Amino acid sequence: MLNSTSNRPIDRDRPHPGTLTGRVWEIADEITREKGRRAERREVIERYVAENGNRNTAGTQYQYWKKHHEEPQSASTPALSGKLREVEPQPLKVASDGRVLIPLEMREAMVLGEDGRVTARVEAGELRLVSPAVAVRQIQARMQKFKKPGESIVDQFLAERRALWGEE
Secondary structure, eight states: OBOTTTOSBOOOSOOOTTSHHHHHHHHHHHHHHHHTSOOOHHHHHHHHHHTTOOHHHHHHHHHHHHHHHHSOOOTTSTTTTTOOOOOOOOOOOBOTTSOBOOOHHHHHHTTOOTTOOOEEEEETTEEEEEOHHHHHHHHHHHHGGGOOTTOOHHHHHHHHHHHHHTOO
């Protein structure tokens, strides 16, 4: 998306403090700290509108805030290098219908998304659950050994495509 006044791409980084859009992000951060979980869209909009803010601005900025907080971490983060947080073993109960309540600390360490989706498998009698975010990070970490310093597979791919299409 381009900025209509400068024709430059719009940067979806955090808005400046003290601006109307920045206030939505501040509210989302406040609710997240207060509740100990990610702020929900409805909560942010209600609080912003209570401060005489525009409902549509709140909804749009909440989506940007949420996306900003869902972006994968950079390659330099410990999570990508395979050092995800660990939680001590805890006894859990499997209900007769197969349901298991996973404590918050474990869910956070699993890097679960809001939808709570996981892939489950049983290996040697052991149930293993992995979130999509962790699965991607594990694959990225395994593939690091094949990456050559200073090499960009994406740039090579694009150069090959441009040459194929006669753009270079």
